[in-house]
Amino acid sequence: METISCQSGIIYEFSKSNKPVKTVASGTTIEMETYDCFQNQIQSADTVVAEIDWNRINPATGPIFVEGAKPGDVLKVKIEKLEIQDQGVMVVGPNLGVMGHRIEQMEAKIIPIRDGKALFNEIEIPLNPMIGVIGVAPSGEGVNCGTPGAHGGNMDNKMVTEGATLYFPIFVEGALFGLGDFHAAMGDGEVSVSGIEIPGKATVTLEVLKDVKLRHPMLETEEVVTQIVSAETLDEACKIATEEMIDLIVNKTGRPLSEVTMLMSAAGQVEVCQIVDPLMTARMVVPKWLLKQLGVELI
């Protein structure tokens, strides 16, 4: 299996203009190494935050050109394995995150990872390793890797983890896939603007699907299928994710809109991914036990 290192190439925006670091056939499994979201600039508590180069933030490794990927297709990304290193970092700062109006100075905190726990001073936090930034190139202008959108990007969705499968609408030839911004742990919301940021390595299988149409990313696990939507407000993101999911189920099942709406109200879950990036991200989660009874698969 081939490994794409951080040195192979990184991007700071998802863009059709990016030169691929690698071309692979549909169905290829590769390893991709990643920096943390600060491009590994904060290595100790002595790092002077003021000296960080803020132009080197949220690097994603890639992009990977997937052969056969055309605009209108879907890129299926199975996260086969997700490995993180043994030291993470968190930050807070003025105007960052939910508390940014009351945080007076930028602060960084080194967080060692030991025996499956993140050590925050004496506090042991269970790990939930996840990928913050993952996606494809959008159709129009490039989008910086700190911003989420229909192309994926900085969705900061804690369900993007080992074993999950993502589906992205493809906007440009080759899809131009990239990923980065791993977190050792993060709660829904990512309220400080940072998870436990950490370098790592993901093993992914990239496959082009020709007969699926999507407007926003989807994510599938053994238990659920989810629609992921980013928008100016969380209210809007939640409503669009719900409506997209309902329309998908109506289209697949032929059941009336009224019934599917009721079913989503009784058994679908509107959940928060993050509320701190330039756009807000929500997911609408539908259990597979329901889809099974409806006799459909959504993807």
Add this chain to the structure above:
Amino acid sequence: METISCQSGIIYEFSKSNKPVKTVASGTTIEMETYDCFQNQIQSADTVVAEIDWNRINPATGPIFVEGAKPGDVLKVKIEKLEIQDQGVMVVGPNLGVMGHRIEQMEAKIIPIRDGKALFNEIEIPLNPMIGVIGVAPSGEGVNCGTPGAHGGNMDNKMVTEGATLYFPIFVEGALFGLGDFHAAMGDGEVSVSGIEIPGKATVTLEVLKDVKLRHPMLETEEVVTQIVSAETLDEACKIATEEMIDLIVNKTGRPLSEVTMLMSAAGQVEVCQIVDPLMTARMVVPKWLLKQLGVELI
């Protein structure tokens, strides 16, 4: 144990003007029976929705005057038991819920409860019985029972279930507690505007706490403590819930705001209660394993 029946008295708004149906000592356990949110007007699929009296919606049983409860105190409500009847109903309608812009007519659907499942046509939905409307009288004008707020009310929070303990700020003498609007099942968001609406009976213990100050309701389970906030937008509700929780932990622990903010980002969960009532409701969920390591209890 005394039972407060629906016939004892119901309210359509939480208000300091409501006459108590019962006065109890702090620490009393009582049973409270409830109508469904349509005051049991929809009993069969033949019910003509146009003939429903929309002035009789969201009745709450009560109010209960709790002796010793003064403005500034907190009412602790332990939900000892929650029982639902064997038939529920769901509705959709124009301008109701996330899909209201595309639903052309009011529709109601009867949903039998059999063997621990809700039967939606041939589809079996697992039950998660919960209380939609629960709260105390607000300080100023009355608030109709369809609207949530700092006094509780229509929070539609699926965590309000058997075994949970709620804490409400008390605004008026006696607290004037009431509850109603049970759901046999509901997902986070309540996207159609209705859960599986059902009559039932709750056994609750009401206790006045004198040395706790709250601005919004809180909820506690064996695993977590949550802050519940309703606001004009979900964005605002999420942010206020997060900030209230962070301030509470800072005050209890004496730890710096920056550290508590980071901890909430790594291990706190911003979750959606509902996005369809006149105000939106969010909860900030903090795991007790974290509070234990911080050496504090929040209530």
